Amino acid sequence: MFFVLLSLIAVSVFGFIFPDSEISEKENRALQQLPIVNFEKIKNGSYMEEIEAYLSDQFIFRDEIVAVNNFIDRFLGRTEFNGVYSGKNNRLFEIPSVYDGERVGKAVSAINYFSQSCGVAHQNIILVPNSTEILSAELPAYLELASQKQQIETIYSALSSEIFKVDAITTLENCADKSGLYFKTDHHWTSSAAYEVFLVYAQMLGINASELNFTASVVSDSFYGTLSASSGIYEEADNLEVIIPENIAGTFFVQNYDTLTKTSSVFDLSKLQSSNQYDLFFGGNFSKIQISTKNLNGKKLLVIKDSYANNFVPFLIPFFEKIVIVDPRYFSDNIYDVLSDNGFSHLLFLYNVNTFLEDTVLVDMIY
Amino acid sequence: MVFSSVVFLTVFLPVAVLIYFLPQIFFPGEKRKKLIPYKNAVLCVLSLIFYAWGEPRNIALMLLSIVFNYTIALHMKKYEYDKEHRRYLLIFALVFNLGLLFFYKYSGFAAENIAQLLGFTNNYTAPLLPIGISFYTFQILSYVIDVYRQRCGVQKNILSFALYITFFPQLIAGPIVQYVDIETQLNERTEAFDRVFNGLSRFVVGLTKKVILANSAGEAYEALTINGFSEISAFGAWTAILFFAFQIYFDFSGYSDMAIGLGGIFGFCFPENFRHPYCADSITDFWRRWHITLSLWFRDYVYIPLGGNRCSVIRNIFNLSVVWCLTGLWHGASWNFLLWGIYYLILLIAEKYILKDIIAKIPQIFRKIVTFILVLFGWVLFACEDISVISEFFNALFGANGISDNHSSYVVSSELVMLILMCVCSTEIFILKEENKNKLPILVFRAMTVTFLLVLSILCLVSDTYNPFLYFRF
Numbered sequence: 001m002f003f004v005l006l007s008l009i010a011v012s013v014f015g016f017i018f019p020d021s022e023i024s025e026k027e028n029r030a031l032q033q034l035p036i037v038n039f040e041k042i043k044n045g046s047y048m049e050e051i052e053a054y055l056s057d058q059f060i061f062r063d064e065i066v067a068v069n070n071f072i073d074r075f076l077g078r079t080e081f082n083g084v085y086s087g088k089n090n091r092l093f094e095i096p097s098v099y100d101g102e103r104v105g106k107a108v109s110a111i112n113y114f115s116q117s118c119g120v121a122h123q124n125i126i127l128v129p130n131s132t133e134i135l136s137a138e139l140p141a142y143l144e145l146a147s148q149k150q151q152i153e154t155i156y157s158a159l160s161s162e163i164f165k166v167d168a169i170t171t172l173e174n175c176a177d178k179s180g181l182y183f184k185t186d187h188h189w190t191s192s193a194a195y196e197v198f199l200v201y202a203q204m205l206g207i208n209a210s211e212l213n214f215t216a217s218v219v220s221d222s223f224y225g226t227l228s229a230s231s232g233i234y235e236e237a238d239n240l241e242v243i244i245p246e247n248i249a250g251t252f253f254v255q256n257y258d259t260l261t262k263t264s265s266v267f268d269l270s271k272l273q274s275s276n277q278y279d280l281f282f283g284g285n286f287s288k289i290q291i292s293t294k295n296l297n298g299k300k301l302l303v304i305k306d307s308y309a310n311n312f313v314p315f316l317i318p319f320f321e322k323i324v325i326v327d328p329r330y331f332s333d334n335i336y337d338v339l340s341d342n343g344f345s346h347l348l349f350l351y352n353v354n355t356f357l358e359d360t361v362l363v364d365m366i367y
Numbered sequence: 368m369v370f371s372s373v374v375f376l377t378v379f380l381p382v383a384v385l386i387y388f389l390p391q392i393f394f395p396g397e398k399r400k401k402l403i404p405y406k407n408a409v410l411c412v413l414s415l416i417f418y419a420w421g422e423p424r425n426i427a428l429m430l431l432s433i434v435f436n437y438t439i440a441l442h443m444k445k446y447e448y449d450k451e452h453r454r455y456l457l458i459f460a461l462v463f464n465l466g467l468l469f470f471y472k473y474s475g476f477a478a479e480n481i482a483q484l485l486g487f488t489n490n491y492t493a494p495l496l497p498i499g500i501s502f503y504t505f506q507i508l509s510y511v512i513d514v515y516r517q518r519c520g521v522q523k524n525i526l527s528f529a530l531y532i533t534f535f536p537q538l539i540a541g542p543i544v545q546y547v548d549i550e551t552q553l554n555e556r557t558e559a560f561d562r563v564f565n566g567l568s569r570f571v572v573g574l575t576k577k578v579i580l581a582n583s584a585g586e587a588y589e590a591l592t593i594n595g596f597s598e599i600s601a602f603g604a605w606t607a608i609l610f611f612a613f614q615i616y617f618d619f620s621g622y623s624d625m626a627i628g629l630g631g632i633f634g635f636c637f638p639e640n641f642r643h644p645y646c647a648d649s650i651t652d653f654w655r656r657w658h659i660t661l662s663l664w665f666r667d668y669v670y671i672p673l674g675g676n677r678c679s680v681i682r683n684i685f686n687l688s689v690v691w692c693l694t695g696l697w698h699g700a701s702w703n704f705l706l707w708g709i710y711y712l713i714l715l716i717a718e719k720y721i722l723k724d725i726i727a728k729i730p731q732i733f734r735k736i737v738t739f740i741l742v743l744f745g746w747v748l749f750a751c752e753d754i755s756v757i758s759e760f761f762n763a764l765f766g767a768n769g770i771s772d773n774h775s776s777y778v779v780s781s782e783l784v785m786l787i788l789m790c791v792c793s794t795e796i797f798i799l800k801e802e803n804k805n806k807l808p809i810l811v812f813r814a815m816t817v818t819f820l821l822v823l824s825i826l827c828l829v830s831d832t833y834n835p836f837l838y839f840r841f
Binding site (some may be wrong): 042043044045048051052053055056057059060065066068069070072076077078079080082140141142143144232 | 368372373374377378420421422423424773774775777780781782783784785823825826827828829830831832
């Protein structure tokens with residue numbers, strides 16, 4: 001009958017015997033260690049908070065406990081897990097960003113200002129809808145979300161007519177196999193979604209993309225992305241597929257200005273062993289990356305982007321002499337220096353709607 | 368510290384039980400009684416650690432209160448035959464204890480309203496409320512008043528007195544134990560095997576109520592009312608107030624269960640605090656089932672001293688008014704709580720003086736339904752600290768914003784199983800008959816259920832701290 005009490009004691013004894021972990025792979029963070037006794041910390045209560053964090057962080061079978069709890073929650077019909085919706089067919093969705101008209105207005109006028117002052121001839125923008133919009137049929141029942149189609153329309157119509165808008169949403173909506181356009185466990189679009197939108201963009205640029213062959217290959221069948229990490233739900237792994245133009249090997253090199261490395265590939269295959277395999281594309285997000293090719297046609301492209309561009313840019317390599325990719329979230333230099341150093345002929349903004357709605361750094365970079 | 372935390376469950380409680388019971392090995396049989404001073408000291412120290420864990424800065428205030436009231440009571444004993452003198456001491460104690468309560472709990476509210484009334488700008492910043500002050504002040508008052516009335520003896524052992532005030536099971540959220548109820552237990556109590564088991568089961572049931580039911584209900588209420596009340600549909604408003612009712616019931620009664628269970632482990636017998644209040648068949652009945660120890664406290668220390676009901680109707684209504692205004696304000700320093708108290712005052716007077724005969728003729732099932740709906744309306748007043756949204760909430764309940772909306776359907780559909788579970792758990796179907804409680808198969812079943820619920824609660828508690836850091840997100 002003392003079983004209950006015994007089990008409590010057992011748990012705490014096991015907890016002490018069991019060696020503490022430094023980090024959690026699943027949560028991708030350092031775990032709380034046993035705090036050192038410190039009078040000041042006891043007085044302000046932070047010592048006690050650290051003890052509580054220590055006990056729950058180092059709780060025996062922590063990862064398994066979270067998994068079981070998630071299983072029970074889903075069994076009960078719950079659909080929201082730490083900022084992630086768990087929908088039909090094991091699909092996870094990022095909870096969409098809220099549309100803040102004032103913030104969007106600032107971003108739009110910044111882009112218009114940049115459009116006017118940058119002096120680049122061909123300007124385009126691609127706002128990519130998120131999976132909640134395209135795959136709304138797989139959302140949890142009764143869940144009603146703001147229409148990203150309307151949001152994109154509002155933003156596009158407020159942008160200067162100098163900037164040509166790529167209608168990514170219609171393209172993706174008209175795809176036959178929509179479920180393959182987004183990962184089930186990650187908030188990104190897949191390479192095939194990016195490819196579909198690339199075809200539209202290429203047409204707008206007057207590029208004949210059909211002259212080229214593209215090869216698709218699955219590089220991982222065990223991809224669990226950010227949405228799995230956030231929610232703790234690891235139900236059905238995604239395939240990670242890369243699509244690249246044929247015969248481009250050896251025609252270009254990639255310079256990363258953060259890691260100060262030069263490579264001849266857009267892929268960092270070592271990331272397939274890491275906790276986020278999506279970093280495969282360019283090794284992740286960096287402030288500035290430059291791709292220089294042997295195709296000396298004078299076409300130079302500046303891409304201002306978020307992570308949705310990482311699997312999109314490789315398609316463009318055969319058509320440009322130089323591609324400079326700037327991620328405003330990490331970029332702290334002067335963007336106008338980049339402009340004057342390179343003399344771009346093309347400019348592309350590529351964002352997914354969620355990041356665009358939350359972004360505040362693009363404005364800072366432009367002004 | 369709170370009961371529903373990993374540190375309490377896996378460190379504090381096991382360690383407390385070990386330190387408390389371990390010396391018993393060396394004191395078999397009758398000799399165990401000699402351990403009482405040791406046991407009281409252990410519980411006292413543990414209780415202070417428990418209290419200081421969350422709020423180290425308020426421990427001094429608590430110790431001051433203990434020493435002050437202990438001394439007052441000793442003086443009252445000295446003037447055993449001088450009622451006049453005792454009365455002065457009592458007034459002094461009332462001013463001190465209620466003064467502290469007023470200063471910490473109500474001074475901000477008072478300053479704000481006085482400033483508004485006189486047209487000042489209010490620069491007063493109220494002190495932070497020490498945890499449990501409403502509860503332990505009432506316990507202290509019950510002691511001092513009863514010593515004054517000579518309804519109980521004087522506690523000469525300061526450790527025993529400190530234990531009565533600080534005992535960690537009931538320190539933070541009740542039940543409000545009157546000193547007379549526990550006087551003898553402080554010095555004579557038996558901890559028996561079956562009481563420890565019953566105590567543990569009761570504790571785990573309370574823990575489950577809090578961690579699984581109350582927290583889910585709270586999240587559902589938050590989710591439903593996230594956009595305020597001006598757009599919520601009737602369906603959303605009704606389910607929201609239902610979830611609120613379940614949140615407050617399971618939270619509060621869960622804490623009481625945990626307190627009563629923990630008390631039982633250490634040999635104490637605390638009074639019951641909740642008896643399935645949502646099954647009440649009248650408002651009067653509801654208040655015999657809801658937060659019973661608070662109602663008893665107000666009955667014994669306010670209502671009866673004022674004359675109770677052995678007086679004219681007018682005087683009785685006055686007495687009731689005092690009690691219910693105080694009951695309202697006890698729950699929080701805000702107008703809506705006062706309104707909530709007055710709401711019950713009106714209902715109770717109506718039941719007592721006007722509807723008494725009519726109610727008796729209505730079938731019980733209808734009485735229960737009407738009572739529950741009236742209680743839900745009460746929770747609307749309780750839930751809206753901002754008085755101005757109360758009318759919005761009522762409008763929504765009566766369909767001002769349409770019958771249903773997708774957001775509410777979404778929230779309710781994902782919490783539907785829990786909602787059904789909450790409904791079932793707030794009825795009386797799980798009550799075991801006293802004679803069946805200790806039959807072996809039932810005992811085994813209870814032990815298994817308790818273990819299962821404990822595992823489930825810990826699962827929930829640990830999972831709540833799941834907090835992935837997504838540097839690659841941005």
